[in-house]
Structure formats: structure tokens, C-alpha cells
Amino acid sequence: MVTDHYVMQPFSNFMNLKILLLVHAIFNASHNVCGGVLTGLSGSITSPDYPENYPNNAECHWVIQATSNSVIKLIFVDFQMENDEQCNFDYVAIFDGPTMGDPLLSHYCGNVKPPEVVSSVHELLVVFKSDFNIAGRGFKAYFFSGMDRILYLYISVLISHLHKRFPSVNFVSACQEVYTAVKGNFSSPQYPNSYPNNIRCHWTIQLPLGYRIKVFFLDLDLEGRNSLTDGCDYDHLAVFDGGTEKASLLGKWCGRETLSPIISSRNKLLLVLHTDRNTANRGFSLALFTLIYLCQVAFLS
Numbered sequence: 001m002v003t004d005h006y007v008m009q010p011f012s013n014f015m016n017l018k019i020l021l022l023v024h025a026i027f028n029a030s031h032n033v034c035g036g037v038l039t040g041l042s043g044s045i046t047s048p049d050y051p052e053n054y055p056n057n058a059e060c061h062w063v064i065q066a067t068s069n070s071v072i073k074l075i076f077v078d079f080q081m082e083n084d085e086q087c088n089f090d091y092v093a094i095f096d097g098p099t100m101g102d103p104l105l106s107h108y109c110g111n112v113k114p115p116e117v118v119s120s121v122h123e124l125l126v127v128f129k130s131d132f133n134i135a136g137r138g139f140k141a142y143f144f145s146g147m148d149r150i151l152y153l154y155i156s157v158l159i160s161h162l163h164k165r166f167p168s169v170n171f172v173s174a175c176q177e178v179y180t181a182v183k184g185n186f187s188s189p190q191y192p193n194s195y196p197n198n199i200r201c202h203w204t205i206q207l208p209l210g211y212r213i214k215v216f217f218l219d220l221d222l223e224g225r226n227s228l229t230d231g232c233d234y235d236h237l238a239v240f241d242g243g244t245e246k247a248s249l250l251g252k253w254c255g256r257e258t259l260s261p262i263i264s265s266r267n268k269l270l271l272v273l274h275t276d277r278n279t280a281n282r283g284f285s286l287a288l289f290t291l292i293y294l295c296q297v298a299f300l301s
């Protein structure tokens, strides 16, 4: 009996602690307002309180609606959540339609940024859920809609076909990053952590004739302007409308700016990131889309 008493005591204390934690969690259940219906052509979604830790016991539902015949693309730029093998505690679940009864496209937790998600219908449901303890920074994702479903499927098939025919069509990086997709998102080195000092990165995007490249700026946070000259003299991102720095400059940016998308006039685009010897911020994150002159599609396929 004495032995039982000593064995049982810590166990029952542990149970009491768990019950107390649960009761505490229930009474402190988050009532954050989150989720909603999103109808814009593009926008962002973040977990509650992002980039601070998300609350416990949160559940958010976002329904993204595009016009009929369109698809929706979701790109995660940051992701840090409690991890477990089955993602039963905290998770983001994405459904191919407006309700949880629609097909589950993916279900994520932990620290690995999910790959981009594309709906097959014109609505997408994103569910964020957290349990009663252990939180993380959460997530930030951008959505883009308005891409015609049939054209998108056609372009996806065409691009995979082109990759086989033109294996050299890749993003080439002087910063030792190799991109193998004609579309996708990429970011400054070490993003969202600070980029290195003293770098000069060149990303050349070169596609077959007939293509144009559209760049969406998801996030830009570089060292600010020189207060004496008001120029981007310290760190900057520059985009050129061609394959070299002799091509016309589409823009040169620094600091924290919200930028409109830019489109190349032809099939080449050069992005240059230059940083000086001190002060580094988060960097940048971009999404690239390939535009095709429809009159060229028949020729290329």
C-alpha cells in the first residue's frame, strides 16, 4: 500500500496538472476574430496575431472565391507551427471547395513551408486550427485568383512539355540557387531571416520566345534609403527588362515598400539584389508567373 501510495502520488499530481491546464485553456479559449470570405484577385492570409505566436484554441476558416472558371493559387511565404507526425494538434488544412466536405488538398504542421497549392475549382477553403498549448509564429500566405481554369491547365501541360523539349530553360542564379520551374516563387538568401551583407545576386529568367514574365512582390524589406541622397544607395533590388543590366530598368527599390506587379515586355528578365557591408533586413519574396501570347501557343505546342 505504501509503495502504491508513492507510485500513485506523482501520477495523480500529473493528471491534476493536465486537468488544470485544460480547464485553464478552456477558460482562456481564444475568441480572436479570424477567417472570412475573400473575393479579391490577390491578397494575403495570416494566422491570428502573426508574426507573434498564434493563440491557443483558435480556429479560422477563410473561403477564397474567384470568378467561375477561375482557379486559385495559394503560396506560403512563412510557416512555423507546433509539429507532430499526424498534424493532429495545430494545423492548416486546405480544401478544394468552400466547405470541409470538399476534397482535402493538403494538411500541414511543423516548420516546413508547404508547396504552392492550386485549386481545381473557383473556391478554396483554408482552415487554421490550434489546440490548447504550444504555439508558433504561424503562417503567412498569398493568394492569387483570376487565372482561367482551362488555360491554367493547358499552360501547366505546356510548361511540362517545354521543360522536356528545352531542358536548359531554368532560372539561373549567381547566388547558387537553382530554379527548375518556369513559374514559382523565390526569395532573397536566408529569407525571412536577414540576408547576408556584401552580396550581389543575379537571377536571370529566360524563357522561349513568346513568353512574358509577371512578377508579384509578396514582401520587400531592405535597408532604407540614404537620407542624404534619398537614393537606394545601401541595399537594393533592381529589375531589368531583359537579360543584362544594360536593358531598361523596370524599377529599383529599397526599404519597406508595397509594390505593384511588373511585367516584362519580352521573354527575359533580370533581377539583381545588391547589399552593402552592414545592416541587413528580412529581404524579399516574389511570385513569378509566365504569360504566353496566345497567338504563339499553337506554334509552340
Ligand SMILES: [Ca+2]
Binding pocket: 082, 089, 090, 130, 131, 132, 133, 134, 135
Ligand atoms: Ca498547439
Ligand SMILES: [Ca+2]
Binding pocket: 223, 234, 235, 275, 276, 277, 278, 279, 280
Ligand atoms: Ca545593408
